[in-house]
Amino acid sequence: MNQILQLIQKENLTKEDLTYLIGLAGEEREFFLRETGKKYVETLGNKVYFRGLVEFSNYCTKDCYYCGIRKGNAKAERYDIDDEAILQAARFAHEHNYGSMVLQSGERSDEKFTKRITQLIKKIKEATQGELGITISLGEQTEETYREWFEAGAHRYLLRIESSNKELYYKIHPQDDNHNFEKRLNCIKTLQKVGFQTGTGVMIGLPFQTFEQLADDLLFFKEMNIDMVGMGPFIEHSETPLYAHKDKLWPLQRRFDVALNMIAALRLLMPDINIAAATALQAIDKMGREKALRYGANIIMPNITPTLHRKDYQLYENKPCTDEGAEDCGNCMSIRVEMAGREIGYNEWGDSSHFFNRQEQNKK
């Protein structure tokens, strides 16, 4: 346990240290999580911030091998929620003091779509007197589009790199212009340049993935000076090409355990960033997101997508909370957060301190 305590206090964790922490199991793992959780509350405080999540459309032009709403899945029931219903969800978030919302969907970059989003962001800002913070997660776009959305009022953007290892990236994506590793990487840099608080992340427990690669993912976040991270376990979907490799997967519980280890290790590596408790954690363990809050995560995303369509945003099977109304989901989430000994930052944007620290450093 001494070695673990030393690593928890260490300033610059190496790839070797991180690989060791990510792979911990049994009592040592519990000790690591508990001690990291304690240190995290002492340094970052108790607050957790809400982001009301609206998964407004599952139309997608891409074919990522792992995702249930990929273009090639003819069995997915497609939907696109109209602007009025999205605005209603935004008002719900605002009235329930969530502070922020997240707009997420499959990837489209046609002009009809990009212009619609610009207008939608403006309408949300108007409807909530500029008080609701907006995070968007709408995939790879041109610099011009990113700028337009930023100027319309969105101020945080999530674009997961999925894996920072190029070889693994191409095992889980088609190798074509539409799924280009360098393009995705450049999009993250462009988001930073435009001025977004920029988030990325990876899936944990992918077929072929190693602990060393996961350690590299954490170092990648640090090297890229990322402000926010959302990462969670990979969960297979039977209507996707990656399902052919299901025999290579770690058991679900192992993927969950490693995901929590990753969150705790990242909290040590980057103490001032925002880390989200990913929904996929809850698909494996009913208290999954609440556990993540204990060991390093400080953002949670109650699903406020109109219930009628929730079941169709099936990135993976057995997705949680698909039949609850937004209110139920928000309520169950407040209880979970309080059970984790955390306080909810109602009406606060809960921006990433790392972003402001980064701005300060750039001024010097």
Ligand code: SAM
């Ligand atoms: N289309 C946008 C994109 O890909 O950036 C945003 C929506 S996409 C559904 C959001 C995230 O879902 C992806 O970045 C990916 O990490 C995650 N995801 C997709 N399929 C998954 C699966 N089978 N298991 C776990 N996470 C998955």
Ligand code: SF4
């Ligand atoms: Fe589309 Fe995103 Fe799913 Fe890839 S991960 S298929 S871009 S929704």
